[in-house]
Amino acid sequence: MNWQTIIAGGIGIIAFWYIIGVFLRQLKKPEVDPKCDDCPVPDIMDNKRESK
């Protein structure tokens, strides 16, 4: 196995885990307003639940 194969394999594994991570993160905490730089996840539903 030459060095290109080893590096390519490493890149492939990182890419695979990155995709899995993105999907899992989306399920736990969705992407926020993409129009802003680094907005917080809104907490309105938590407030609603608390008020109920």
Next chain:
Amino acid sequence: MRTHFFDKKSIDSTNHPWVALLGNPNCGKTAIFNILSGLSQKVSNYPGITVEKKIGTVKFGKKSFNILDLPGTYSLSAESFDEQIVSDQVQNWAKGENPPAAIISVVDASNLSRNLYLTSQLLDLDIPVIVALNMIDRIDSQAQIDQNSLKTQLSVAAVVLLSAKLNQGLDDLKEAIVTVINSEEKTNHQSNWISLPVQNELKPFIDQQFVSSKFGVAHALRLVSRNINHNGNAAQVDSIRNSISNLGFNPQTLEATLRYRWIDEIVKSVQSRAKTSIRKISRSEQWDKILTHRWFGPIIFVTVLYFIFQSIFTWATIPMDWIQTGIDWVSAFVLKNMFPGMLRDVLVEGIIGGVGAIVIFLPQILILSLFLTIMEDTGYMARVAFMLDKSMTKMGLHGKSILPLMSGYACAIPGIMSTRTIDSWKERLITILILPLMSCSARLPVYTLLISAFIPPITLSGYLNLQGLTLVVMYFLGTATALILAKVFSKFIKEKTSSSFVLELPPYHVPIPRSVLRHVLIRGKLFLINAGKIIMAISIVLWFLASFPKVDQSITDVNPIHYSYAGKIGHAIEPVIRPLGFDWKIGIGLLTSFAAREVMVSTMATIYNVEATGDNIVNLREAMRSDVDVKTGMPVYTPLVALALMVFYVFAAQCMATFAIVRQETNSWKWPLFMIAYLTILAYLGALFVYQGGLLLGFS
């Protein structure tokens, strides 16, 4: 240091004092917040942009403080979700729960009386208030405001004149904030707007939890005015309402009557020419006579939209060619300077081929974003909402739905979040459900790839470019279907809530180039970096799936990609999508593009690059045009297949982030799963109708 989550823990953890920004919608709070904190929250020229709390840190000399931006509200009587955020927050402060060191009440100086209504409610809290008179550049020289007199009469900590647009007066505001934070003077605002007899009537309703008795009285009045039963004692509410009526007041409008009586006296004394300036017909009103005209208004709107979509094609051609040349150069450079091997193949066929196929669409994304930002910043978008209110209501929507729906042309996620301004849950839910049908910028690469490859660039009737027209039709198809479905959903979603539509039409502005440029660059950055990361990762993984297992080519004539993992998955899906005219490659694209719609293009590019035998990176358009079915000898992709695929993407559910945000906003999985189901069925049936219908009519 930046803090982005507003909660007690995060505020305390910074050890900085903090202040809150409050004001009416569209008075420039977020513009002030951005300048003070250096953040880039979205600002625009229509009400309801900020729908959640945001916090940043401000440095002034050696002093630092945190600043909280809240959604705009006209008063503390909440009518919608975003206003409820403010109302709840203020009530917590009134109970002594983590109150700010000061409140900055942002006031539109050109509309003093109405803006001071909220200020007068905030004064009841007995928290130091700084009145920031924004948009001072709009005040004509004859209607100047006496800031010292205003400060004395409101008995606030400071009145600061500023213009966020011209970046004037912000240092004065920071200085005033630091002075208030350092001061240990106890606040006791003289907001004597409520008469003693009325106060006495309200006594049984005053919540003892409130630290400030004035806020307690005002809160009790709001409950009584809105006929809200306190501790279930309806009879007592009726009795107090009768007593207030006997004092000569209407209980429903009592708070507004008393406060405005007080405010009008103040405004009269601090701004002598205010009434004269209000009577003048402004330039914005003159423009509105044409732009919101019953007949001319919609014609102008449609013309503007058509111009935008045509421009996306015509203006982007040259920069797209530059990017393509750059990608070819990078690919040639890697091929020339690296030894053959797996890493070189991943780089050229996977990363450069896949990501490069998407990057060339950046100019079109930027042009679309430029036009949408200009429409918002000029104030035209608010007029569109006003014009379409009647039609929206007929379709089971709300006038306020149009702004989230128009945001959906850029991206569904901010659109879904901005539905919080809609106070009726039913109308809000319907808007959320149809929002993914508005063609977002992620679909643009798919549309433009297929249009430029398969729709001839001919001109109809001398001025209608067929490629631009096809793009308009795709946008129109999504929008029209969204409105029809809104009507259908409104029949099935049973909820007896309705709401009125009150939208303040902001004056027309010439957009600030710096602000427009920042929006466009943010959109470009999001496309390149946020979407780019997942596109690159998928392209790499797909390259492996399309390249393995390796097949001995000496024993077969068929391209080895057909035996690869990707090929096997694609061929397994093919029978389901064959009736739509789609082959296995498109099948793979449909799967991968669930991460993001534009991944469809990079997927096709990666597959063609792996399939190609030569060293050079393939031109995706040419590769798709010249692809021939080995069994039939016929082209795999035809204009009819391209149309069917575009229609599929008009309706398709392919966007995971959208469904994640819908789950969050509806607080259940029921609605996102319903959306995925109905959009997928719609996409399938739409593409089937186009392809099979086209075949029946003799098209290929």
